[in-house]
Amino acid sequence: MLAFILRRLGQATLVIGAMIVIVFFGVNVIGDPVYMLISPEMDQNAIEATKVALGLDKPIWEQFVYFVSGAVQGDLGRSFVHGEPAIKLILSRMPATMELALVALLMAIVIGLPLGVYAGLNPESRISKAIMAISILGFSLPTFWVGLMLIMFFSVMLGWLPATGRGDVVRVLGIETSLLSWQGWTFIALPALNLALLKISLVIRLARAGTREAALMDYVKFARAKGLAQSRIVGVHIMKNIMIPIVTVLGLEFGSLVAFSVVTETIFAWPGMGKLLLEAIQRLDRPVIVAYVMVVVVLFVVINLMVDVLYSILDPRVRLTEAKA
Amino acid sequence: MTTTLRQLALATAATLALTGAAGAQELKVGLSAEPSSLDPHYHNLSPNNMLTEHVFEGLVNQDPKQALEPGLAESWKAVDDTTWEFKLRRGVKFFDGSDFTADDVIATFKRLPAVPRSPSSFAPFIAGLTTEKVDSHTIRIKTAAPAPLVPTNLSTFGIVSKACAETMSTEDFNALKCQGGTGPFKYTEFKPGDRVVMERNNAYWGKKPDWEKVSFRFLTAAPTRVAAMLAGDVDVIEGVPPSDMARLKTNANLSVVEELSNRVIYFHMDHFRETSPFITAKDGSPIKNPLRDVRVRQALSMAINRQAIVERIMEGAAVPAEQVLPASFFGTSKTLKPTAFDLAGARKLLADAGYPNGFKMKMHGPNGRYTNDTKIIEAVAQMFTRLGIDTELETIPPANFFTRASQGANGEPEFSFILVGWGAGTGETSGSLLALLGTFDRAKGSGGANRGRYSNKTFDDKLAEALRTVDDAKRAVLLAEVSEIGMKDVGIIPTHYQTNAWASKKGIKVTARADEYTLAMGISR
DSSP: OHHHHHHHHHHHHHHHHHHHHHHHHHHHHHOOTHHHHSOTTOOHHHHHHHHHHHTTTSOHHHHHHHHHHHHHTTOOOBOTTTOSBHHHHHHHHHHHHHHHHHHHHHHHHHHHHHHHHHHHHSTTSHHHHHHHHHHHHHHHSOHHHHHHHHIIIIIIISOOSOSSSOOOOEEETTEEESTTSHHHHHHHHHHHHHHHHHHHHHHHHHHHHHHHHHHTSHHHHHHHHTTOOHHHIIIIIIHHHHHHHHHHHHHHHHHHHHHTTHHHHHHTTOOSHHHHHHHHHHTTOHHHHHHHHHHHHHHHHHHHHHHHHHHHHHOTTOOGGGOOO | OHHHHHHHHHHHHHHHHHHOHHHHTEEEEEESSOOSOSOTTTBOOHHHHHHHHHHSOOSEEEOTTSOEEESSEEEEEEEETTEEEEEEOSSOBOTTSOBOOHHHHHHHHHHGGGOTTOSBOSHHHHTTEEEEEEETTEEEEEESSOOTTHHHHHTTSOOOOHHHHHHOOHHHHHTTOOOOOOSSEEEEEEETTTEEEEEEOTTOSSOOOSOSEEEEEEOOSHHHHHHHHHHTSOSEESOOOHHHHHHHHHOTTEEEEEEEEEEEEEEEEOOSOSSOTTEEOTTSOBOOOGGGSHHHHHHHHHTOOHHHIIIIISTTSEEEOSSSSOTTSBTOOSSOOOOOOOHHHHHHHHHHTTOTTOOEEEEEEESSSSTTHHHHHHHHHHHHHHHTOEEEEEEEOHHHHHHHHHSOTTSSOOOSEEEEEEEOTTSBHHHHHHHHHSOOBTTTTBOTTOTTOOOOHHHHHHHHHHHHOOOHHHHHHHHHHHHHHHHHTTSEEEEEEEEEEEEEETTOEEOOOTTOOOOGGGEEO
């Protein structure tokens, strides 16, 4: 187990190194951040002064060496735009995004799993067909559009939920969360649903396919012949066997929920890291982009690790030492 | 009209009073852009400067039309050509209770060039000035050469107390540690990515605002902002997109106000290369740069149907442009008119210039920097094609576009014909004329944004004369003449001025501003 984790960490370091090189030089090719930062009314002298202030007057390789030597000591540089440490900016926005992604994930499981299992057990019923039709919509409608429609319907027309923002947050152990107040939940409901929609559809499809397959297996027939209650057959024997693909996919998807919540955060003005990344890219705020990519790589590695550990719990046949990662 | 408004306001006020006094005093505003910092001297950026005005007042203020008015300075006058004297307001206190004096002004001047890692410093506004304290409430500012723009330049930044100026870092300002402002509001909360909250400064020296508490929410996506307005999450939004204007105007619960902005949308042309990289004959063979011929430039300007752009593309949220700033601003020409659409005349001019069959040209522009920029450039390309110039176009993300348009591969502007916009933060023409049309000269600081490298000696000389003229009336006349020279020579081709629009709940009155700022002091019930 330990060897397995160490090997994973080694791989992660390599990936981070490669990403830093690609992103650092890639952003530099796009353009010169000075023109995105400086007031357009300023003359050439002011432009040069800004370049000097931000260290952009140095050759790019020199900037890179400077960055790497800082990074080794844990300093990922300061945002060109905000002047604050990039990592601090990202970490301060992280709880909001994490919370959104977690609630979305929860929605995907709580809504998707029962619907999928139902559709798998009763493949011919009308309700099942309706569920599957809706899941196709969930896959194919663009997030941007669905988000706006949700706002239009629930906030503008019905006036039930606030349209944007995060509301007032409660501080627990230094982390701000909106999950501890009713008002907080009214704010998170729509963006989380918007973010979850695709994942709900995904879970429905996986659960349905898995259930249909498992329902025909010998052990299910045997359990039924033994006279076990339907609830126990479904709840224990089928569930346990369909969970592995679902956990795998959701694990990977959680990473993408966190990393790519950009669209949802922008539409709902949710103060998370996705919005920060979008603005950083628009303004060529290289330190923030690089730090963001590093954070996301670490996040994916940790999630994959957790998925592997969950496997071994769900299926005792899986041994982590055997997993060729 | 006003009585109905007043009745409505009263009715709303009454309803609000019934729903609870606490909520009635709070104003919620949806902003279209987010500040990069709350340090008033860190970054010369509109959203930053706008918030600064609430908390850290300047010596000089700009009124809604960007004319200068007294701020922390009660009055000012030019003692002689190179000396300005500012009388400071007495009895003004900072939030921490200390008195506002000349020392604070001098400390602020010292801080401006010393803010570390400033992405756009305020230092150029005070470059070459020496300050001298005459008494506790009088300062004299000496300049090396006559500098009529001193009061204008001093209107661009806020004053902080000496204590803050000397000890606070940008991070301290972001953490709201500085109590050294004098404004009608003080910051109480800053959540990057989400909101800034202010409360009323009850000890304010001037007119106290109507609101006890104001929260500015950052709703950067336009559809989101409009939805938040419609859902009642916010009381006021800025930056109403033209496409939603009609719908908001017809909504009985909302009011919309508009104001002509200081932002002109225009085309820069390659004036400086003998052969221009993106212009060829129709068969692709190289030709001499036709844009160096004033007749070609006139023809291009005449081929643009400005009225169509304003009505169809901007959906009425713009006005056809004839110079760098609308005629209501200081230093503009009152005689220039937008070039009329005249295709036959344009064809004739083009033929006279030796291009009866036109030529081939590629236009460039940013996508997503200005309202409807891509649509505008597409329309203009079609108009030029009708004129007989085969026009291709390429739109580029702003981050890449501005680098290449300013300093391409060999350090020179890369393109032949570009769409750009220009907002005159100072609210008068000299800054625009110098930056856009002045000969590019780093030492003199002229032509900073002259991406077409237009150069005209008569223009430069007259502008230099205007910039030496301290007398406002005389300078206005000179600047108008300079504008006329530049426009008659078609140094740039202006197409339209954008208008700014705000939407608010009925009963909340927003003062529309030319500088696109949303100031809570200008919002009343």
